[in-house]
Amino acid sequence: MATSKRRTRPFEARESKIQGRGVFATRKIPDGTRLIEYRGEVISDEEADRRYPFEEGERHHTFLFRLDSGDAIDAKSSRTPAKYINHSCDPNCEAVEEDGRIFIDAIRDIARGEELVYDYNYILDEPHNAANKRLYPCNCGSKNCRGTILAKKR
Helix, strand or coil: CCCCCCCCCCEEEEECCCCCEEEEECCCECCCCEEEEECCEEECHHHHHHHCCCCCCCCCCCCEEECCCCCEEECCCCCCHHHHCEECCCCCEEEEEECCEEEEEECCCECCCCEEEECCCECCCCCCCHHHHHHCECCCCCCCCCCECECCCC
């Protein structure tokens, strides 16, 4: 009788110094490795606003990933560890959209024990002023830290 080896993921979710839970490499991950798909319920922009209303002066936190179509993937109820990959201003991963799906890929070699991170580059419709930046803080601790998960406005 043939036996099959179950391929284990090269990472695990656990407590992070950056924010809540994070995802950490359990072995060396080579540059260019496709790590995981960000899965969840695809919802409209209107539904995303209904589920996660903006509370004036409150820090904003969701498990949403905006798609180029304007829809979003809501991973809150999903079991995917991808929802725990934190933001960093000095990322070792990137999010890639293909056919309305989001994948997380390594953009450099990642050492065992290193936290997987990508730059959220979050964009607001309103100005990225000091008050808004405080609502979207970054705790990555990198020497290049912008202090916010917001993207640089063009």
